[in-house]
Amino acid sequence: xxxxxxxxxxxxxxxxxxxxxxxxxxxxxxxxxxxxxxxxxxxxxxxxxxxxxxxxxxxxxxxxxxxxxxxxxxxxxxxxxxxxxxxxxxxxxxxxxxxxxxxxxxxxxxxxxxxxxxxxxxxxxxxxxxxxxxxxxxxxxxxxxxxxxxxxxxxxxxxxxxxxxxxxxxxxxxxxxxxxxxxxxxxxxxxxxxxxxxxxxxxxxxxxxxxxxxxxxxxxxxxxxxx
Numbered sequence: 001x002x003x004x005x006x007x008x009x010x011x012x013x014x015x016x017x018x019x020x021x022x023x024x025x026x027x028x029x030x031x032x033x034x035x036x037x038x039x040x041x042x043x044x045x046x047x048x049x050x051x052x053x054x055x056x057x058x059x060x061x062x063x064x065x066x067x068x069x070x071x072x073x074x075x076x077x078x079x080x081x082x083x084x085x086x087x088x089x090x091x092x093x094x095x096x097x098x099x100x101x102x103x104x105x106x107x108x109x110x111x112x113x114x115x116x117x118x119x120x121x122x123x124x125x126x127x128x129x130x131x132x133x134x135x136x137x138x139x140x141x142x143x144x145x146x147x148x149x150x151x152x153x154x155x156x157x158x159x160x161x162x163x164x165x166x167x168x169x170x171x172x173x174x175x176x177x178x179x180x181x182x183x184x185x186x187x188x189x190x191x192x193x194x195x196x197x198x199x200x201x202x203x204x205x206x207x208x209x210x211x212x213x214x215x216x217x218x219x220x221x222x223x224x225x226x227x
Contacts, residue, residue: 060116155180
């Protein structure tokens, strides 16, 4: 998501954080995120732009609660291939999509930059190989994955899409659930599946107050990598 867009779309919970919280981010994360902040930006705009980063790295339990109450539409899961050798979940969070990939592949690798979210995922899914890494520089070999997937993490970002293609084996599938700008992917030839919206299950009121109205993922775009 572009910086200005992230500022404008920050959920209400951005007020929970302060500029001092930005300084508490792990050093590598701070450097990575601040590289996209224009010089001279006021603190409020920086906090708004980094809302999701602050949640992922400083309060991962909040993200886990959100993900648990925003289940992926089952039609999207059924549209994914099954019986694959290796599946990759990029930006895996606490494992919402990962747990589905476990049932559809012989081995799952989850890439997630947040140490807190990786810890939750590892406790929940100990058979999954969880590794630290950024989507634009995946710490994986070329063509290692037969199903490369992500949920609610990416849009039409050329460096990220190039990495997803690089790590996907010829004939394999890239699958993005709830991507930003799904119409862009459709125009570029990706297969787009839109399932009927699901109502979020009963959940604590604070989730809506913090993150805004819950919206379980119901959109999928897929592409086969040329053999």
